[in-house]
Amino acid sequence: xxxxxxxxxxxxxxxxxxxxxxxxxxxxxxxxxxxxxxxxxxxxxxxxxxxxxxxxxxxxxxxxxxxxxxxxxxxxxxxxxxxxxxxxxxxxxxxxxxxxxxxxxxxxxxxxxxxxxxxxxxxxxxxxxxxxxxxxxxxxxxxxxxxxxxxxxxxxxxxxxxxxxxxxxxxxxxxxxxxxxxxxxxxxxxxxxxxxxxxxxxxxxxxxxxxxxxxxxxxxxxxxxxxxxxxxxxxxxxxxxxxxxxxxxxx
Numbered sequence: 001x002x003x004x005x006x007x008x009x010x011x012x013x014x015x016x017x018x019x020x021x022x023x024x025x026x027x028x029x030x031x032x033x034x035x036x037x038x039x040x041x042x043x044x045x046x047x048x049x050x051x052x053x054x055x056x057x058x059x060x061x062x063x064x065x066x067x068x069x070x071x072x073x074x075x076x077x078x079x080x081x082x083x084x085x086x087x088x089x090x091x092x093x094x095x096x097x098x099x100x101x102x103x104x105x106x107x108x109x110x111x112x113x114x115x116x117x118x119x120x121x122x123x124x125x126x127x128x129x130x131x132x133x134x135x136x137x138x139x140x141x142x143x144x145x146x147x148x149x150x151x152x153x154x155x156x157x158x159x160x161x162x163x164x165x166x167x168x169x170x171x172x173x174x175x176x177x178x179x180x181x182x183x184x185x186x187x188x189x190x191x192x193x194x195x196x197x198x199x200x201x202x203x204x205x206x207x208x209x210x211x212x213x214x215x216x217x218x219x220x221x222x223x224x225x226x227x228x229x230x231x232x233x234x235x236x237x238x239x240x241x242x243x244x245x246x247x248x249x250x251x
């Protein structure tokens with residue numbers, strides 16, 4: 001991108017002649033004002049996209065940014081550019097799901113996801129200006145937010161019912177091999193989650209033992225060792241003998 005704007009930069013000589021503090025203060029003001037302008041442009045671009053079903057201004061703004069700022073803007077859009085999809089009902093809550101209404105590709109820039117209908121009143125310029133500036137999201141997250149295990153597993157458990165629902169709605173029969181694949185996925189996720197929870201509980205139990213031992217002065221943290229796993233699964237915990245408080249995860 002060609003920059004036709006002439007910017008007067010302080011010379012090294014002027015900084016060395018006792019003007020460092022002034023130059024630094026002026027630069028800080030300029031830096032802050034640029035950040036404010038970027039936030040206003042992002043807010044207006046998303047407001048315009050949602051209000052007029054036209055994300056071209058958002059793409060234009062995106063294209064003038066540096067790569068790091070582009071990544072931050074995409075995170076920001078993913079955070080705020082969402083709307084309710086009344087055609088997709090969550091089986092667990094009975095409520096319609098909230099989904100993104102914009103997608104991005106290098107070929108077309110930002111485009112509307114087919115069927116998306118954001119509520120214009122939710123995307124007033126005032127509302128958008130009240131959001132967290134996208135530059136702050138970049139600083140806070142250092143890139144895309146990482147999902148926790150709970151979120152990942154919850155998402156994977158929704159795959160099977162969602163696929164089955166769409167197939168039923170379209171009147172299509174799924175191949176037996178694919179049905180088996182979905183069942184294996186669901187079973188594996190549940191097994192993994194059970195092991196994860198059991199392992200966390202065991203770690204918490206051992207940490208509590210160590211804490212109590214130290215507080216009572218009955219030994220140092222290095223004096224105790226975790227008991228070896230017995231191979232019992234979470235499901236077998238109901239059959240443990242009295243006094244056995246351990247929880248073991250199968251390998």
